[in-house]
Amino acid sequence: MSNTPFSNGIQAARLDSVELTENFGDLHPRFDDHEALVASDRCYFCHDAPCMTACPTDIDIPLFIRQIATGTPEAAAKTIFDQNILGGMCARVCPTETLCEQVCVRETAEGNPVEIGRLQRYATDKLVDAGQHPFERAASTGKKIAVVGAGPAGLSAAHRLAMHGHDVTVFDARAKAGGLNEFGIAAYKSVESFAEREVDWLLKIGGITVETGKKLGDGLSLDGLKADFDAVFLGIGLGGVNALGVDGEDKDGVDDAVDFIAELRQADDLGKMAIGRDVVVIGGGMTAVDAAVQAKLLGALNVSLVYRRGKDRMNASEFEQDLAASKGVRIITNASPKAVIGNGAVREIEFEYTDNDLKSTGQTVRLQADQVFKAIGQTLEGEGLPELEWGKIKVDDSGRTSVDGIWAGGDCATGGDDLTVTAVAEGRDAAEDIHAKLSA
Amino acid sequence: MANLESEFVGIKSPNPFWLASAPPTDKEYNVRRAFEAGWGGVVWKTLGSEGPPVVNVNGPRYGAIHGADRRLLGLNNIELITDRPLEVNLEEMARVKRDYPDHAVIASVMVPCEEDEWKRILPMIAETGCDGFELNFGCPHGMAERGMGSAVGQVPEYIEMVARWCKEATDLPVIVKLTPNITNILHPAEAALRGGADAVSLINTINSITNVNLDAMSPEPMIDGKGTHGGYCGPAVKPIALNMVAEIARNPETAKLPISGIGGITTWRDAAEFMALGAGNVQVCTAAMTYGFKIVQEMISGLSQWMDEKGYESTADFVGMATPNVTDWQYLNLNHVTKAVINQDDCISCGRCYAACEDTSHQAIEMSEDRVFTVKDDECVACNLCVNVCPVENCITMRTLEPGEMDERTNTPVQADYGNWTAHPNNPMSTAAE
Ligand SMILES: Cc1cc2nc3c(=O)[nH]c(=O)nc-3n(C[C@H](O)[C@H](O)[C@H](O)COP(=O)(O)OP(=O)(O)OC[C@H]3O[C@@H](n4cnc5c(N)ncnc54)[C@H](O)[C@@H]3O)c2cc1C
Ligand SMILES: Cc1cc2nc3c(=O)[nH]c(=O)nc-3n(C[C@H](O)[C@H](O)[C@H](O)COP(=O)(O)O)c2cc1C
Ligand code: SF4
Ligand code: SF4
Ligand code: SF4
Numbered sequence: 001m002s003n004t005p006f007s008n009g010i011q012a013a014r015l016d017s018v019e020l021t022e023n024f025g026d027l028h029p030r031f032d033d034h035e036a037l038v039a040s041d042r043c044y045f046c047h048d049a050p051c052m053t054a055c056p057t058d059i060d061i062p063l064f065i066r067q068i069a070t071g072t073p074e075a076a077a078k079t080i081f082d083q084n085i086l087g088g089m090c091a092r093v094c095p096t097e098t099l100c101e102q103v104c105v106r107e108t109a110e111g112n113p114v115e116i117g118r119l120q121r122y123a124t125d126k127l128v129d130a131g132q133h134p135f136e137r138a139a140s141t142g143k144k145i146a147v148v149g150a151g152p153a154g155l156s157a158a159h160r161l162a163m164h165g166h167d168v169t170v171f172d173a174r175a176k177a178g179g180l181n182e183f184g185i186a187a188y189k190s191v192e193s194f195a196e197r198e199v200d201w202l203l204k205i206g207g208i209t210v211e212t213g214k215k216l217g218d219g220l221s222l223d224g225l226k227a228d229f230d231a232v233f234l235g236i237g238l239g240g241v242n243a244l245g246v247d248g249e250d251k252d253g254v255d256d257a258v259d260f261i262a263e264l265r266q267a268d269d270l271g272k273m274a275i276g277r278d279v280v281v282i283g284g285g286m287t288a289v290d291a292a293v294q295a296k297l298l299g300a301l302n303v304s305l306v307y308r309r310g311k312d313r314m315n316a317s318e319f320e321q322d323l324a325a326s327k328g329v330r331i332i333t334n335a336s337p338k339a340v341i342g343n344g345a346v347r348e349i350e351f352e353y354t355d356n357d358l359k360s361t362g363q364t365v366r367l368q369a370d371q372v373f374k375a376i377g378q379t380l381e382g383e384g385l386p387e388l389e390w391g392k393i394k395v396d397d398s399g400r401t402s403v404d405g406i407w408a409g410g411d412c413a414t415g416g417d418d419l420t421v422t423a424v425a426e427g428r429d430a431a432e433d434i435h436a437k438l439s440a
Numbered sequence: 441m442a443n444l445e446s447e448f449v450g451i452k453s454p455n456p457f458w459l460a461s462a463p464p465t466d467k468e469y470n471v472r473r474a475f476e477a478g479w480g481g482v483v484w485k486t487l488g489s490e491g492p493p494v495v496n497v498n499g500p501r502y503g504a505i506h507g508a509d510r511r512l513l514g515l516n517n518i519e520l521i522t523d524r525p526l527e528v529n530l531e532e533m534a535r536v537k538r539d540y541p542d543h544a545v546i547a548s549v550m551v552p553c554e555e556d557e558w559k560r561i562l563p564m565i566a567e568t569g570c571d572g573f574e575l576n577f578g579c580p581h582g583m584a585e586r587g588m589g590s591a592v593g594q595v596p597e598y599i600e601m602v603a604r605w606c607k608e609a610t611d612l613p614v615i616v617k618l619t620p621n622i623t624n625i626l627h628p629a630e631a632a633l634r635g636g637a638d639a640v641s642l643i644n645t646i647n648s649i650t651n652v653n654l655d656a657m658s659p660e661p662m663i664d665g666k667g668t669h670g671g672y673c674g675p676a677v678k679p680i681a682l683n684m685v686a687e688i689a690r691n692p693e694t695a696k697l698p699i700s701g702i703g704g705i706t707t708w709r710d711a712a713e714f715m716a717l718g719a720g721n722v723q724v725c726t727a728a729m730t731y732g733f734k735i736v737q738e739m740i741s742g743l744s745q746w747m748d749e750k751g752y753e754s755t756a757d758f759v760g761m762a763t764p765n766v767t768d769w770q771y772l773n774l775n776h777v778t779k780a781v782i783n784q785d786d787c788i789s790c791g792r793c794y795a796a797c798e799d800t801s802h803q804a805i806e807m808s809e810d811r812v813f814t815v816k817d818d819e820c821v822a823c824n825l826c827v828n829v830c831p832v833e834n835c836i837t838m839r840t841l842e843p844g845e846m847d848e849r850t851n852t853p854v855q856a857d858y859g860n861w862t863a864h865p866n867n868p869m870s871t872a873a874e
Contacts, residue, residue, distance in 0.1 A: 047734075079741070
């Protein structure tokens with residue numbers, strides 16, 4: 001007999017494979033043709049549509065929805081990819097409830113927006129599943145560009161540059177391209193190896209070489225890249241994680257949420273993923289929610305997500321919070337970690353109640369925990385980078401850094417919202433600026 | 441990528457989508473923005489004679505029929521021709537044509553039925569550099585009361601006469617725009633051809649009253665307590681327009697007469713359907729008035745995707761391809777037998793097919809206790825009503841019976857050969873050699 005949710009400690013196989021498969025299935029299954037027609041029929045084809053303005057990549061939403069409604073989802077996909085080459089992943093991971101769907105006029109009218117995200121997925125899946133790449137590369141310009149980081153920002157930049165005829169080399173420290181699409185996004189948002197399939201599909205444009213296992217600062221240097229290439233784009237994301245800064249943080253069972261998620265995303269067999277019986281996740285953003293939900297889905301008996309300020313200050317959207325609650329995650333707010341307690345391994349964790357300004361109320365509470373995940377933010381890592389501001393690489397609207405010939409975008413750069421879609425937009429815009437500069 | 445470039449009676453445009461003569465084409469500002477949005481050509485809002493322009497009502501001009509969710513299905517208007525001075529329109533047309541030499545600019549014209557009126561105005565308009573003329577014999581309200589518009593379009597002799605005058609007055613192509621407010625569209629089309637017209641365009645709007653205000657007891661749109669019939673257009677008129685286009689395209693006398701298809705065109709598919717039935721290009725009014733100029737982008741992407749999928753390289757490859765398949769009822773194959781089939785995986789058990797068939801047709805659908813709906817092959821006459829009322833697309837389809845297969849309704853095996861009414865035993869006029 002294998003383990004159950006009640007088994008003590010950090011254990012694998014709390015649930016059987018049938019339950020695990022069901023738990024990690026598609027969060028929002030793809031629309032079938034009928035559902036897509038009905039959903040697309042609701043769009044009013046608004047003038048200067050608010051949804052389009054709310055999309056960080058400016059996808060022509062009314063047009064693509066109309067193209068679905070008139071039976072040409074492939075044309076719809078092209079409309080999406082014109083603006084956002086990772087429109088497939090964005091359809092799955094965008095917090096649409098705070099972007100396009102929040103401002104849809106039918107949200108205003110009926111509290112029920114057009115389901116833009118799911119329609120986007122319906123359209124983009126048609127082309128990606130068929131392996132059809134809708135763009136052709138311009139004639140070669142002979143220019144060479146280095147892209148560091150194969151996450152959404154780097155991939156988006158690389159694609160746009162390749163399309164303009166430049167030769168692009170993408171370097172990534174990891175063994176696999178995709179960035180957080182591959183290693184971070186919750187498993188139930190990107191099922192059936194979509195991240196990997198999307199990268200393969202994107203690379204069909206040609207002119208892009210991906211070199212994995214190549215790390216800036218370890219073998220690769222900015223000076224070297226500058227010398228060998230006509231331009232450099234940095235899309236290295238946020239590699240480091242913030243520490244709690246409390247006693248006992250180094251005890252066994254206290255882990256980084258992003259590492260747990262990355263391991264889970266790469267697991268061949270979810271039955272081998274060990275998880276605690278009583279799991280506490282510290283943080284209030286998307287990473288915290290994803291870690292908590294996936295811990296629960298793996299079969300943890302009790303999962304608490306603890307955030308130091310009030311619910312309305314959480315970075316995770318209301319939709320994400322509700323998702324966590326619906327999966328059985330207990331959300332505790334206004335509690336800051338004080339100490340990790342245990343003998344070698346964590347047994348309990350102590351919090352003190354704090355108000356929204358983090359002022360202590362003097363009251364404390366202890367939660368039982370055999371596993372604690374830290375999800376209190378990521379930080380930029382690396383030496384000798386261009387000038388920083390607020391801990392990120394300082395860029396202007398076109399992604400130019402303080403160093404001539406070096407651009408940056410995505411999570412590592414100032415300006416974005418730390419979302420996949422903003423990374424895509426920034427990568428694309430920097431690529432256009434690089435192209436304009438090199439063509440001048 | 442399919443090439444959408446279009447040539448209609450020698451007039452070139454980047455695509456076959458023209459804006460029909462109506463408010464969208466009433467001024468330079470509109471037309472420039474329309475071209476920027478992607479329209480291939482415009483037929484300028486109908487011009488009248490020099491002198492003081494016509495006036496429009498100052499109350500509401502439009503009425504509408506809505507479908508579910510307030511989707512506009514039909515629009516009715518009581519507008520007249522352009523109410524701006526001729527000189528202003530001509531200056532603007534000249535400027536637009538100069539700046540958009542590759543786009544089509546057609547002048548729509550309506551002047552009183554007098555030879556010198558037509559012969560004087562056409563050369564004057566031609567100086568704008570426009571690519572051709574469209575004679576508006578269609579407008580069913582207002583102008584008709586003054587002996588113009590559909591008052592001319594309903595009399596074939598007038599059409600022929602005016603078309604001839606115009607051909608004598610200009611070397612540019614002359615398109616005659618037909619009114620659907622007649623009993624047989626072939627008469628005006630043939631008259632246009634006799635008069636030397638290069639093409640016909642159709643349809644203009646249909647006489648209509650869209651609704652009645654039951655408090656004021658007046659038709660809408662209501663102007664100070666009274667209403668008048670207006671011209672109906674939009675998606676609702678497409679079937680009427682398609683039939684008229686097909687009639688002209690398949691009539692031996694007019695088969696070679698180029699047709700510009702108009703009436704309810706809203707999507708790429710509507711346009712493709714008009715063209716398949718013989719229209720060389722299409723014109724659009726209501727769809728633009730409902731959704732704005734941007735709507736053409738879907739028409740362009742959809743048509744080119746479909747052409748790519750079918751392997752058509754230019755629009756000429758498929759124009760008229762469906763025309764030979766438009767026939768008379770008497771030539772339809774009576775030995776072709778189909779039966780409705782319900783796909784149980786798609787069925788949502790709403791029972792609409794049952795209500796329709798049980799109450800109003802042939803009692804050919806069975807409903808089980810647990811709401812499973814199945815077709816009774818021995819009752820189904822293949823009328824298609826269930827297919828049309830089912831809310832799930834393709835849930836009910838028509839299966840064609842193979843030759844030799846038993847038709848359970850008639851208890852006869854399906855015959856392999858073609859057999860129509862002309863040779864049917866029940867036909868007293870049967871021509872079958874017995
Ligand atoms: C757990 C989690 C869940 C998330 N969920 C969502 C979500 O649902 N929706 C959403 O919109 N956003 C979500 N995000 C945020 C989103 O993933 C990021 O905003 C986005 O991936 C940023 O893209 P990027 O290209 O800037 O960086 P990354 O995706 O982080 O990619 C950076 C790449 O650079 C490589 N790299 C780093 N340093 C070096 C170096 N020195 N040399 C070479 N290569 C290097 C990395 O290996 C990586 O492949 C989530 C983030 C996390 C952590
Ligand atoms: C408000 C309005 C005004 C119109 N004015 C004219 C006109 O001046 N001249 C003309 O030939 N047709 C006129 N029409 C008819 C259109 O050109 C077109 O033939 C008709 O609307 C059918 O096409 P649709 O279904 O795409 O609207 C008008 C239509 C509308 C709705
Ligand atoms: S706001 Fe809503 S209804 Fe309007 S175009 Fe966007 S999706 Fe369609
Ligand atoms: S559409 Fe414009 S001109 Fe017409 S009634 Fe409305 S506001 Fe007035
Ligand atoms: S109308 Fe269509 S969905 Fe409804 S019961 Fe009949 S077959 Fe089923």
